[in-house]
Amino acid sequence: MKLYRTRKGAVAEEGGRAVRVEGDWDALFNRKGLHAFLRRAHAKGRPAKLAGVLAPIGSQEVWAAGVTYYRSRDARVEESKDAGGGDFYSRVYAAPRPEIFFKATPHRVVGPGGPVRIRADSKWNVPEPELALAVNSRGEIFGYTVCNDMSSRDIEGENPLYLPQAKVYDGCCALGPCLLVSPEPPPKSTAIRLEILRGGKPAFDGSTTLARIKRTFEELTGWLFRDNSFPRGLLFSTGTGIVPPNEFSLRSGDRVRITIDGVGTLENPVA
Secondary structure, eight states, X not given: OEEEEXXXXXXXXXXXXXXXXXXXXXHHHTOTTHHHHHHHHHHHSOBOOOOXXXXXXXXXXXXXXXXXXXXXXXXXXXXXXXXXXXXXXXXXXXXXXXXXXXXXXXXXXXXTTOOBOOOTTOSOEEOOEEEEEEEOTTSOEEEEEEEEEOEEHHHHHHOGGGHHHHHOSTTOEXXXXXXXXXXXXXXXXXXXXXXXXXXXXEEEEEXXXXXXXXXXXXXXXXXXXXTOOOTTOEEEEXXXXXXXXXXXXOOTTOEEEEEETTTEEEEEEBO
16 A cells, blocks of 8 residues: 655555545554555545655654665775775674664655755765655554665765765755555565666666665664654665765756655656
8 A cells, every 4th residue: 555645635545546545644654553544544535636746754754774785885985995984884784783874854855856955065976765664653664665865975985974964954865755554564576776867868777676685674673763762753764775886976957766666766856
């Protein structure tokens, strides 16, 4: 079941049939038995047009995990080796405690079609295509969406202590197009694909699968909820396994397209 947040409220869609769902987004996000509730609502609800789709976030925070794929570990080592921080990323990849960081407040997030941004003080910027978990206030993973974790690689590479500046700024995150609400996670074979278009032509493409992620979703969520509470729930992005080559950087006017099988496609222009 796919749950969309639209300008006219929440919409549940399955099998090509979309229906309006009653309830405030934050309340739905934290509702017990949401999947069963949506099943009932979909069976009895009034048909609705799927238009005006927004990012699937209300007042939730966005957090993220890093260095969860081997490819990401290698990229972080490369970008920070001159600053002496490369060893940190090799160590955290193998350590019991994962890298977890704050990513965005709702006003820094854009939805499908909204412009993501590159920092004015950065010269090396990339999208990071990731599966994000929808986690309610009780720490239960109930849904999945597509995340673009925009990153300034030169800022982070200069000094790992600059990570918040490389990751958190206006337009630093895109989410959507929906939440896949399911009692079961996507299978390990699920493909994640990234396409970057420049002038309407392919500038980069790459793919990976969830089988390549090192840590389980429950493990990551368990670490995040240690001594932390999220009264309205959160979106938790699980890291990237697709990194463009070092000579590549996003430009204003590029379009970033991320597709995750079974979830959907998130496309955004670069401002």
